[in-house]
Amino acid sequence: MCHSRDEGGLGFRSLYDFNLTLLAKQGWWLAQNPDSLASRLLKAKYFPHNSFWQASLGSAPLVCCWGILEARSILERGLRWRVGNGNLIRIWHDRWLERPHLFRPFMPPLVSGVEFVADPIDAESASWxxxxxxxxxxxCEVVLILASPLSCRLHPDKLMWHYDLNGLFSVKSAYKVVFNRRFEASSSQLSLSGVPMWKALWKANVPSEGP
Incomplete structure (x- = not known):
């Protein structure tokens, strides 16, 4: 029933997945506003020695903190770095390539001494x-990297939400990520074989119920 009508469902939202998405939105806000009062209070109590991304629940977490940290996996699935000057992005470990789901290089380090994305950037010409x-x-990865535009001012690196054109977290796009993750196998099967049939069924010109 929660699948789209094109996939044979009725288009209802999964309340569990939608709740996780709303919690992820709160996590996004905390990550984007580390200097806010709420972020500083949560950090002081639950993860004083690391960041939101490395935080653990601890022995007696609040329900709201448990939910936000539980939804952190959603953010990690769709977040990647937008390359600016490359100083903050670890070239082999962080997510920065425009490759859906993985966002990291496939290959292990091929040259020693190269640790950050800033290393293969020519700061004078602001180009790769x-x-x-x-x-x-x-x-294959050279093509991806060279297709990634660099700002002529080489602004600081910034975390962005990959599934939105503006790079901003949205509940609508995040819900699709959550739902598709739970129903990946069935969705792919339906989308390959059933979409034309269901579209034709919903658009069929059938007589309405009589009096």
Whole structure:
């Protein structure tokens, strides 16, 4: 019933998934506003020695904190770095490539001493160092990297939500990520075989019920 009508469902929202999405929105706000009063209070009580992304529940967490940390996996599934100057992004471990789901390089480090995305960026011309990029990555990833635009001012790196054109977290796009994660197998099967049939069924010109 929670699948779309094109997939044979009725389009109802899953309350569990929708609740997780709303909690993830609160987690997004905390991550984007670390200097706010709420963020500082939660940090002081629950994760004083690390960030929101490394926080653990502890022995007696509040229900709201449990929910926000539970929904953190949703954020981690859709968050990636928007490359600015590359100083904050670990080139082999952080999520920064425009490759859905993984967002990281496939290959292990090929050249020692290269740790941050800033290393293959030419700061003077605000462009990628083509020779170093080709030395570090396989051809398929070279194409992805060179297609990533760099600002001429090389602004600081910024976390963004991959599934929104503006890079901002939205409940609508996050709900799709959550729902598809739980029903990935069935959704793919339906989308491949049933979509034309269900679309035709819902658009069928049938007589209405008589008096």
């Amino acid at each position: 160092n083509l020779n170093l990029v080709k030395e570090l990555f396989p051809p």
